[in-house]
Amino acid sequence: MPATASCAEKPLLLKSPSAAVTVRIFKEGDKGFFYTLSLNNQELIKPSRLGLSISGKPLLDAAAEPELLASKTITESFALLRYNYQQRSVSYKKYQISIGKNRIELAVFDNGCAIRYQLPNAQQVHVTAEQTSFVLDSGVRAWFFERNNNWKLKSYAGLWMQTRLDSLDRISATGPIQGKPIVAQLADKSYLFITEAALQHYSGMRLKANKNSLSVDFTEGDKGFFVQSGKGSFTPWRIIGLASNLNELVNQNIVEALNEKPDEYLYANTDYISPGKSAWSWITRREDYLEPAVEKSIIDAAAQLNYSYTLIDDGWEEKWKQKWQTLKELVDHGQQKNIKVWVWKDSKYLRDTAYCNAFLDTLNRLGVAGIKIDFMNSEAKELIDFEIGFLKAAAQKKLMVNFHGCHTSTGEYRSFPNEMTREGVRGAELNIMNEPIPAWHNTALPFTRYITGPADYTPALFSNRASTTLTHQLALLYLFDSPFQCIAENPVTLVNDPLYKPILPLIRNLPTTWDSTLVLDGSEIGSCAIIAKKKGEDWYVAAINGLTSETNITLDLSFVKGLSNYRATAIQDAKMGFSSLATVPSQLHKKKISIPPMGGFVIHLQPIKQ
Template structure:
């Protein structure tokens, strides 16, 4: 809490006492480590110790294979100005096992999750009881608070903290404006844990997620799961290698009706980058879909989409009709109609005509909408429901809702209301201007993508373009918790990257609704692109299996292999200087494959980008290294040697013979 913002003319003695109590608790994470009690939860090599410090504060530690993942970190929540966890007695412990599997549109066909779960009942001095649930699996540790009550309950803050070991390398997203914490669209950078309180010009508060390279090897990623009816978690670096829970509402807090159930606070664990990229804990901790809403999900169809924004932000009806024709020519399933359609003459009649035309081409239409125009909770979001009825009536298949610009509890409520109301109308959702995923796409599988990422559109903006290092970090940071609307392929404005790097993003990144940025006519007609046109048409948007190749290193090289049925694809994103890379094909099954290989054509004349895109701001990157294509027959014992240009990349398609 920030004492400078407190009005001492109105504050009560009880509130002052509570503030001082919280300050003392925060000091305790630095100064007090003596344990009074200890309870242990384990799952294989992962161990959680629940402890009570000498000052009666509840805390925990996490170790894996006897190595510290989290040092003494605090547990607790402040509800209705009562600090729970600062003087609590554990009176009951109920252990159970969790085993679940569910379809996953993303990195793999099915997620399988097994964990040991323990529910602790705690009692305060006045007899009030509440609960903390811990979930421990081979994929990580998660916990949440459950506080019973009736009527308005104010969550003032959480005492929750995360203390990392010395010399931990932390990956965080950075943006030099307040948009950093509004849209989570920052560049991924890294620093030592000790620098986190001062590393950002925007202050010590970071948005989730944080990927941590542990000093003794392995990775931890701090995230949250099942964010419903609560405010989104942020983390404030307070020194001593520690992050403390922080919320948009700050000391004002937020109101929850009746029982308070926090989102899960997750510490994902992985020995290597392959295990990190394949971690599905965040999705698994979300509730299963409501069968009364999702009686079937056949209407939720993954695919790629055309998008006019890259070549012209505002569109007219004629141009959108042409985009549908281009979607058909590219074998794409969707067309994303962005901002501007609401200014068309007789807009709903025009959109219906567009949707009817698109249906004849087997193309579905998504419509853009500003959130402020439908975010009215009155009468159970009547304005939203009326808009969605119109979207459904004209024949569109989904909506892109933009500019939530935050993660306060009221905005999280809006997100869920939108997901629920679209699901009832069998409409898909693309969230923009939003926070990162908390795995809500498991509960609401009609969420087919969300932004919460610094995507390719930044190349059009003054603060762009994206550096190659950002792209090489994304599979191990932002994408670990779920899909993202990066909008890949920007041949006409690739910044410092190469065309092969741009192709590689189609594999290295994933999104069930994969909105392709580049001008469709450029893709269809530019001679230099044509060798890759079949690859662009055929590459899937979701996968049956994912494998991170061992040469990968966060922020330097992302080499990702993904399987679609019997075929494999590899995407390579490179952020270093020129070097050779050997692709070991041992991930293939027995038999021969035809490998179509797109690599940096280092010896070729660089492509002149001037004039290719009227929207482009090329800056000093007005030329780009083209790709070259070759094919060869390979098998699981083959090795493919490729040369990567500075900031280059590669894309490979393995088709089973």
């Protein structure tokens, strides 16, 4: 990094590559150190605290001044599974600032910034608090997830709703602490979000609200947590992202860019990492749940639908007297049908390293493809360490991973590509727990939870869909990203019930990774989500209505090059099920489409073969 040392007699001004974003770092007498963030000279983050407490004492030297040590422009490209390995490019300026003996790093993008602190060079560091805050205008609308019990911050499975930012400190029955991300809509209708990236060897960031300010908070509270530190150790990144519209919000790559590349040795061979659709018997279970013959019939139906996987969930180890023999029989049956097997496991049994390694080794020997582990129920450092250690252990055994009962993603899937998806979302399983999911929650998710990474919502629970329609449920398969897409409806039902015949071609050809994503006009968080996604030469347009009244949109397909060379299949809601219409795109382009209350539609655009 070329040094450009300068002492901050005046505030330090740190600019993005185009100079559109400016971060100002300054000291305010004995009050400490602060920053602001501006976009095109408009201040979006007002003076906000910087600081970290180590063993109860400030990391930053109150007698020192901020000094710019170095800066450089970083431009990189990366290709991730969730984008079907299409290249994504980012450019930002990375700054190193010293305050006394300690350093802060900032990454300033044209669409946001991120801040992290260098930890003291010591064998063990006791982090007792962090002062980093984010102060916004009081009146902005803020989207947050809510669940009025102590599960809220254990599993991040709350309903996404909105309020004024300055009421976040009192709106929740559980108190002023909120989970991440927080997504705010500013006065000019642009968006700002707050989250973190590269969460490893540390406690997860929560956000404590106080009027129009959010500040970093940890699960451990005042007792803090211990970090094995050393030269060059940093906290995770604290991110402020900016987007002028919902399309920019959904397509931002800041979270991923600030995670490290995968370990070349651990991931030298990634042939075992493969996206695909999965069957899942647990959510539609009956008295014969986990009977081997029933699971084999599910594998057979999954094969008819071009699935890649089936998931054996909770109870298999207790129900099967010869569990490994039975599991091997299912794996062998699946191999005949080109269906691989995943298994579920309560994480409490895997926290013993010896047991965990032996269990994973057995799964590997039997030919199991992946493991879904559950009930971490915390983002305390102890559980973050467990998750990262588990990803490494699973990679050594060539196993893919799906986390449940966990916090939201912070981009781990870039550093650990065997993480296929994770929960940290209020998904379809709540429909069978007398907590039905409202349509408006679904319309918020692509613009809130999913901006941090893939999520295992388990969409398409047609037979227990709460107040939503059948086509609403179908559309979720396209709106919700998850390279391991666990489809809730029983595949035997899909194959055998004539109700689903119109949508079976879509189910069979459903991609689970995408080349590109485009949010279309008419989308509004919590009201309507209309998103187009491309895979190869095919385009899919999916929409859902979150309102209890009909909504009308004008569908503009101008983004499809050579539209006249495509044919279209449109799936909409009908009185008794699905309506399927084969048509030409010109009959849909710039035409009004009505979406019924809590309904949806899906359009598949395919090139006409010459």
